[in-house]
Amino acid sequence: MRAFGPTRPTHARTKNEETGIMERIDTDVVIVGAGAAGLTAATKLVAAGRSVVVLEARDRVGGRLWTDTIEGAMLEIGGQWVSPDQDALIETLDELGLETYSRYREGENVYIDKKGERRLFEGEIFPVPAKTEGEIVGLIEKLDELVAQIDPDEPWAHPKAKELDEISFAHWLETQTDDEEARLNIGMFIAGAMLTKPDHAFSALQALLMAASAGSFSNLVDADFILDKRVVGGLQQVPLGLAERLGERVRLGQAVRTIRWGTDVPGAGVVAVTDTLEVHAARVILAVPPILFSRISYDPPLPRRQHQLHQHLSMGFVIKVHAVYETPFWRDAGLSGTAFSPYELCHESYDNTNHDDPRGTLVGFVSDEEADGVFTLSTEERKARILESLSHYYGEQALTPVVYYESDWGSEEWTRGAYAASFDMGGLARYGADLRTPVGPIHFACSDMAGKGYQHVDGAIRMGRLVAAKILEGR
Numbered sequence: 001m002r003a004f005g006p007t008r009p010t011h012a013r014t015k016n017e018e019t020g021i022m023e024r025i026d027t028d029v030v031i032v033g034a035g036a037a038g039l040t041a042a043t044k045l046v047a048a049g050r051s052v053v054v055l056e057a058r059d060r061v062g063g064r065l066w067t068d069t070i071e072g073a074m075l076e077i078g079g080q081w082v083s084p085d086q087d088a089l090i091e092t093l094d095e096l097g098l099e100t101y102s103r104y105r106e107g108e109n110v111y112i113d114k115k116g117e118r119r120l121f122e123g124e125i126f127p128v129p130a131k132t133e134g135e136i137v138g139l140i141e142k143l144d145e146l147v148a149q150i151d152p153d154e155p156w157a158h159p160k161a162k163e164l165d166e167i168s169f170a171h172w173l174e175t176q177t178d179d180e181e182a183r184l185n186i187g188m189f190i191a192g193a194m195l196t197k198p199d200h201a202f203s204a205l206q207a208l209l210m211a212a213s214a215g216s217f218s219n220l221v222d223a224d225f226i227l228d229k230r231v232v233g234g235l236q237q238v239p240l241g242l243a244e245r246l247g248e249r250v251r252l253g254q255a256v257r258t259i260r261w262g263t264d265v266p267g268a269g270v271v272a273v274t275d276t277l278e279v280h281a282a283r284v285i286l287a288v289p290p291i292l293f294s295r296i297s298y299d300p301p302l303p304r305r306q307h308q309l310h311q312h313l314s315m316g317f318v319i320k321v322h323a324v325y326e327t328p329f330w331r332d333a334g335l336s337g338t339a340f341s342p343y344e345l346c347h348e349s350y351d352n353t354n355h356d357d358p359r360g361t362l363v364g365f366v367s368d369e370e371a372d373g374v375f376t377l378s379t380e381e382r383k384a385r386i387l388e389s390l391s392h393y394y395g396e397q398a399l400t401p402v403v404y405y406e407s408d409w410g411s412e413e414w415t416r417g418a419y420a421a422s423f424d425m426g427g428l429a430r431y432g433a434d435l436r437t438p439v440g441p442i443h444f445a446c447s448d449m450a451g452k453g454y455q456h457v458d459g460a461i462r463m464g465r466l467v468a469a470k471i472l473e474g475r
Helices: 036-047 087-096 130-147 161-165 169-176 180-195 204-212 217-221 237-249 290-295 304-311 368-374 379-394 427-434 457-472
Strands: 010-016 020-026 029-032 052-055 067-070 073-076 100-102 108-112 118-121 229-231 258-261 270-273 277-281 283-286 297-299 313-315 318-325 335-340 348-351 360-367 403-408 421-423 442-444
Touching: 029 036, 029 270, 029 277, 036 052, 036 237, 036 457, 052 237, 052 277, 073 318, 073 403, 087 237, 087 457, 108 379, 130 169, 130 180, 130 204, 130 217, 161 204, 161 427, 169 180, 169 204, 180 204, 180 217, 180 348, 180 360, 180 368, 204 217, 204 421, 204 427, 270 283, 283 457, 290 304, 290 313, 304 313, 304 427, 318 368, 318 379, 335 379, 348 379, 360 368, 360 379, 368 379, 379 403, 421 427, 442 457
Parallel strands: 020 277, 029 052, 029 283, 108 335, 258 297, 283 442
Antiparallel strands: 010 020, 067 073, 100 229, 108 118, 258 270, 270 277, 313 421, 318 360, 318 403, 335 348, 348 360
16 A cells, blocks of 8 residues: 555546546545545545545535525525434534524424324324323334344344244334234334334344434434434535635545545556546545445456445435425414325424524325326325325315425435345345444445444544544554
């Protein structure tokens, strides 16, 4: 491995017989992906005097954080919420001078039962029959007890990890209660709301990791905790602020096609090749979702273990629905905007009104198999079905938004799903310990690999810090 060189990349011109003239850059570390993880790693490395180049395939920074203006409405198309336990994110917000505001939550919440009856409630427990309520509370207590035994950084170290990873979360719930409504509601918090996969498609261990990453299962149940605050101007302000400080080190529109690494590479480092650049470095950080690793050719190929590992990870699937109205009419009816139902197309919805905006915005979510179903419909049919579901919570006024938009991350070429990658049955116990392990000069960092803050920007920042520290330590 060559020693770290200058604090800024050096540029040269080289001739490539296949692609013509290409720009060559020599740097200490090349980072693939300008999301929160990659930009955090770059920031830490630069602060330590290392030279860095960040290559981003898109024409913007942020990855799964994206704030845009649609028909005059500012919408957070990607991630947006800040929880009180997300220390790494909160520290970064403070460093960048970004302000937050609380999600609107005054008034009563809405729950719709199996019969389609609309019920109002306050607090965390849904207005269900007393027996079902007791089962829900009991399941939360059991899950909290199990989660307390799980280290989110090493869930595979639990004595029963293999056993828990070989049973689906749906089946685990069936072993705990015969109350279907209780199972559906508990399953919804992990399946539809977080992993965005059916609860029969992931293991009990994966479910416990999801809860452990937030501190407890109770935290996932508590919408006032997990969806506490938002950033004024949108959460994409974080990567935008980091990228602004990094300046010309960040190169957009540069999809990495090939990574050459190994003993035949001069200096035993790496060469990251795009359509117009060759970046020569001592180390490379892949700061993209693991399902995108295979979009890159490796010379020589990655080890067998990595090939197998990445094939056992897949993204979830969710439509984030934005509906903007002239006013937040639900507030006049005494509603908080918070709504849930495991029986509705939109299984959850919230008041998502922007800071100091006189208009009202609702955000709803259609996950996994329900999302599959509505994408078989035409655009207008899908919109009508989704708005009809929202109207069951909020009334007929929900049918006529002035702006309507669907965030469909499944069609994003450089993401291909949401919110994050998770393992198939048995994959977490089998491969989890190798997820972050470097391969020679190749390092990995993204929210999909985080323990605490898994699949959130907080986890991305933690992973960016971690991999930067390891590189600085020579590991």
